[in-house]
Amino acid sequence: MYIKVRVKTGQLREKIEIHGASHFVVSVKERTERNMANARIIEIFKDRYKTKHVRIVSGAHHPGKLLSVGIQ
Numbered sequence: 169m170y171i172k173v174r175v176k177t178g179q180l181r182e183k184i185e186i187h188g189a190s191h192f193v194v195s196v197k198e199r200t201e202r203n204m205a206n207a208r209i210i211e212i213f214k215d216r217y218k219t220k221h222v223r224i225v226s227g228a229h230h231p232g233k234l235l236s237v238g239i240q
Contacts, residue, residue, distance in 0.1 A: 170225070171213070171235045177205045184212070206233075213237060 172191045179195040186192060194212060198204040206224060213222045213235060221238030 169237050173233045
């Protein structure tokens with residue numbers, strides 16, 4: 169399953185806004201340095217979908233990302 173994610177980094181609170189079946193806006197506390205925000209996004213969606221298979225397909229260096237989530 170593919171998910172479109174818009175990421176807001178450096179926020180005071182972490183939150184997930186749902187904008188459709190496969191479109192999310194996620195706010196994270198981490199900054200973009202050293203890939204910390206991307207790692208946190210992957211952790212969030214691993215916990216949300218209870219899977220180990222989440223990866224960034226495109227947009228690793230952009231706020232708009234496409235994630236691949238393997239649900240098993």
